Amino acid sequence: MKKGKLAIAVCLAVLLSGCGREVQLPVDPAKDKPIVVGFSQVGAESEWRVANTESVKAALSEENGYDLIFEDARQEQENQIRAIRTFIQQDVDYIVFSPKVTTGWKTVLQEAREAGIPVIMIDRDIEEQDRGLVTAFVGSDFRNEGEKAVRWLESLLEMQGRESDPVRIVHIQGTMGSAAQIGRTAALEQAVQQHANWEMAAQECGDFTRAKAYEVMTAILKQTKDIDVVYCENDGEALGAIDAMEEAGLKCSAADGVIVISFDATKLALQYCLEGKIGLDVECNPLQGPYIDEIIRQLERGEPIEQVKYIEETQFDCFTITREMIDSRNY
Ligand code: AHR
Numbered sequence: 114m115k116k117g118k119l120a121i122a123v124c125l126a127v128l129l130s131g132c133g134r135e136v137q138l139p140v141d142p143a144k145d146k147p148i149v150v151g152f153s154q155v156g157a158e159s160e161w162r163v164a165n166t167e168s169v170k171a172a173l174s175e176e177n178g179y180d181l182i183f184e185d186a187r188q189e190q191e192n193q194i195r196a197i198r199t200f201i202q203q204d205v206d207y208i209v210f211s212p213k214v215t216t217g218w219k220t221v222l223q224e225a226r227e228a229g230i231p232v233i234m235i236d237r238d239i240e241e242q243d244r245g246l247v248t249a250f251v252g253s254d255f256r257n258e259g260e261k262a263v264r265w266l267e268s269l270l271e272m273q274g275r276e277s278d279p280v281r282i283v284h285i286q287g288t289m290g291s292a293a294q295i296g297r298t299a300a301l302e303q304a305v306q307q308h309a310n311w312e313m314a315a316q317e318c319g320d321f322t323r324a325k326a327y328e329v330m331t332a333i334l335k336q337t338k339d340i341d342v343v344y345c346e347n348d349g350e351a352l353g354a355i356d357a358m359e360e361a362g363l364k365c366s367a368a369d370g371v372i373v374i375s376f377d378a379t380k381l382a383l384q385y386c387l388e389g390k391i392g393l394d395v396e397c398n399p400l401q402g403p404y405i406d407e408i409i410r411q412l413e414r415g416e417p418i419e420q421v422k423y424i425e426e427t428q429f430d431c432f433t434i435t436r437e438m439i440d441s442r443n444y
Contacts, residue, residue, distance in 0.1 A: 147180040151200030153210040156188040159349045160379040164444035165399035172402030201228045211236040214290035222246035237292035251404040254423045258395045259300025280311045285319040287346035297346045319350040326353030334361045342372045348382035351375035367392030383439045389431045396426040
């Protein structure tokens with residue numbers, strides 16, 4: 114369905130659904146044609162990201178009636194903005210994008226709006242003031258993820274009778290300015306402020322990659338090995354930090370070593386969790402493709418949509434994880 118018609122159909126659907134009546138919308142004469150979607154992905158920095166890309170590609174496939182134009186921004190916001198502008202010039206039916214950072218989107222999103230192209234934002238959020246420019250958001254509540262991690266750490270330390278002992282924390286952050294980094298960092302920083310005995314021993318950016326986290330953790334270990342907790346903002350970083358710590362002779366274990374906390378819950382990291390090297394892995398769910406497909410179908414049918422959808426996520430810890438949980442994961 115083309116954009117002008119789409120806007121009218123959505124308004125109509127909202128109005129009619131408010132009256133509790135069945136929605137009957139004009140049949141789209143061009144419905145046999147594939148739905149053209151431009152997708153600007155941040156990059157391929159992590160296993161999570163690769164799984165996210167695969168999920169979108171599988172859901173918006175040719176067999177499902179889509180013509181997907183995929184652009185990998187290779188971690189550059191400029192590339193994402195350029196890709197979105199190209200999608201507008203190509204007059205695609207929908208734009209899907211995963212914003213690298215929260216800021217700097219206003220102009221290009223206004224351009225998409227003026228062209229009448231609905232924008233579906235996935236994975237990461239943008240600044241509140243620009244959210245009205247996107248049609249729908251499907252992704253994670255990163256602050257909530259960070260809070261799950263902090264609560265788990267508090268109860269572990271309490272269970273171990275260490276709630277009043279000094280807790281020296283190394284914090285490896287994700288890509289600075291991304292919603293994932295901002296939310297997960299905010300939860301930890303607030304907890305450090307709330308616990309007089311928690312101390313931020315080091316805080317460095319690991320850019321959501323194993324290589325960068327290994328590099329920064331190696332440098333930190335040259336300054337100090339007096340570390341109780343390493344809070345990594347994704348699995349790649351946790352694996353890199355563990356490599357560096359093991360090389361330096363430190364034991365990673367929530368029971369009797371350095372407590373490692375991670376986010377994502379990808380297969381390899383869950384294996385580390387089963388082995389006890391990662392204490393907690395808070396899930397970040399990359400399987401967002403089916404939700405995007407559903408939103409597009411609802412829009413095509415002129416039905417009202419949920420504007421913000423936080424997808425369900427769980428957590429895994431080294432004390433309760435099982436082999437079956439790992440084997441049931443595809444990424
Ligand atoms: O935005 C989600 C984060 O980005 C994931 O935690 C990380 O692995 C990814 O690269």
